[in-house]
């Protein structure tokens with residue numbers, strides 16, 4: 001709310017004992033009654049003096065607060081101690097605004113942004129883009145060109161960012177801190193807009209669906225829309241929650257779509273994409289990690305089906321999943337992939353991990369003599385190992401996209417901090433060592449994004465067979481490269497923010513969260529060394545034998 005108009009002089013003159021008005025970012029706040037409950041303490045806002053009257057919620061009769069900051073412009077002190085969102089949360093304290101001044105939170109974007117926003121068909125300028133240099137990829141930055149993205153991608157990006165900021169972000173922040181499951185309202189919205197269906201990627205499961213309230217058509221949808229979805233959702237600063245929003249479906253459903261018999265496929269697709277009966281991918285085990293050949297979960301062939309015994313570990317969304325796309329070892333040593341439904345003999349228990357595993361539904365699964373009908377076997381006649389491996393490329397591409405977008409928002413945090421934080425009277429950005437760290441962040445994120453877009457373009461153009469042949473190595477290398485960079489960025493960001501980056505509240509909380517969780521993308525879907533090795537082994541296989549130096 002804007003409230004009354006004040007001049008700087010009238011605010012400065014308003015300094016009677018017990019009254020505490022301050023100016024922050026051209027807005028005038030009356031913090032008189034708030035001072036005693038200020039989380040940063042009363043003392044920083046007002047000096048305590050001994051006197052006869054009671055003020056500012058102090059119950060000591062002889063204690064008077066002289067308003068030491070009263071009437072002052074405390075913008076600089078405020079922003080070196082609080083995130084800008086604090087002002088939104090406490091907007092009820094605002095009593096007015098300075099005449100002829102404009103708060104910086106009503107952003108004036110650099111020239112060029114309004115054209116992009118106009119192209120995307122957005123009415124309210126400034127709503128969609130950051131304006132901080134390098135805080136958005138080049139295709140969203142004025143003056144740059146792109147061979148990949150069309151106007152419908154821009155429209156889509158704007159709608160997704162708005163949805164993420166307004167509907168998902170508040171829920172994400174609550175759940176990530178409290179370890180709670182994403183709220184059903186958000187899941188329902190995600191399903192209604194078919195965001196969950198789009199996150200699974202292009203394919204048959206999208207037929208007949210209206211995408212994002214019709215902002216794009218089915219014919220337009222491609223891997224770049226999926227990339228936009230993944231990267232916009234990475235902006236939540238909530239890694240566990242982000243996986244909680246259908247992470248299991250994204251990797252557990254594709255094998256069903258590709259290899260299940262139509263009646264089973266249609267039922268599971270309907271159940272999973274409506275959010276009613278979630279699905280997850282159950283491959284990794286305590287014994288075997290993601291070494292599929294070493295799996296110990298047994299499927300014994302019996303008349304009309306299979307009996308499964310064994311365990312699975314680190315399974316995203318398993319805590320609330322109804323379906324489990326499960327890799328098992330048959331008696332003959334072959335890998336079989338079975339869709340197991342929650343019921344008799346299936347038990348899950350939560351696992352505590354570095355991120356909000358409660359929000360991600362990460363669990364340990366125990367199968368105890370679970371009966372699975374023959375019809376629930378995926379891809380009879382196909383080697384089970386291939387079904388699992390085929391799925392890995394898509395999963396790794398998603399994790400990579402997430403990691404790169406995550407690094408970008410961390411850079412944005414650091415860049416803002418480096419310009420607003422003053423040390424010895426100068427902004428942090430005046431220190432060459434800080435600029436070096438920022439340079440590293442920018443160059444890592446920009447190079448990875450360009451490589452990622454190239455791979456995504458190949459995904460649009462190639463058949464799934466061609467993708468399996470040509471992209472497994474490319475994706476493996478990029479994932480390895482991007483997540484190694486993510487760890488350098490995470491550590492450098494902590495150095496820039498200092499002690500603030502070690503606490504889960506306050507200015508540096510997103511940096512702390514990123515530092516704690518950036519390894520998730522580095523390990524999930526195959527760790528760095530494994531992926532690098534995979535890529536080189538693939539390259540060795542296609543090396544022409546006659547080549548000599």
Ligand code: HEM
Nearest residue numbers: 029031039040044074077078081082083086090093506507
């Ligand atoms: C409208 C005015 C203000 C509001 C609504 C406000 C609100 C808050 C809140 C919510 C916190 C908890 C941490 C967080 O969520 O970021 C906090 C912490 C703090 N505030 Fe304020 N504050 C205001 C003004 C000020 C001013 C003017 C100063 C000093 C010049 C100040 C000094 C501090 C300090 C030192 C902390 C602790 C920071 C930390 O833990 O790192 N606050 N404030």
